[in-house]
Amino acid sequence: MKLSRPVAWFLLAFGVWSWIIWITFIRNLWQDASGLAFDDAGDPTGYFWVHLLLAITSFLLGTAVGLVGLRGLRALRPESGDGGDGDGSGAGR
Secondary structure (H helix, E strand, O other), X not given: OOOOHHHHHHHHHHHHHHHHHHHHHHHHHHOOOOOOOEOOOOOEOXXXXXXXXXXXXXXXXXXXXXXXXXXXXHHHOOXXXXXXXXXXXXXXX
């Protein structure tokens, strides 16, 4: 299956966006001082573990979607600069 160029770029951008958003979220979660992510003793709470699991899942899905987009873009590139006829003459059929 071939992807169109806009769809491939969208998938790649979605993968990158997913990483940016969830890295920021995990950084904020790790530095949480409100008591949601860590209790008074400094131990992680259920809120922390659930959101860490969500972030890991999103990293994996974002990576998979981004790789599909990247592969789609690579498939759209011309195979070589000779016009694609294979004899190097540049004369297509």
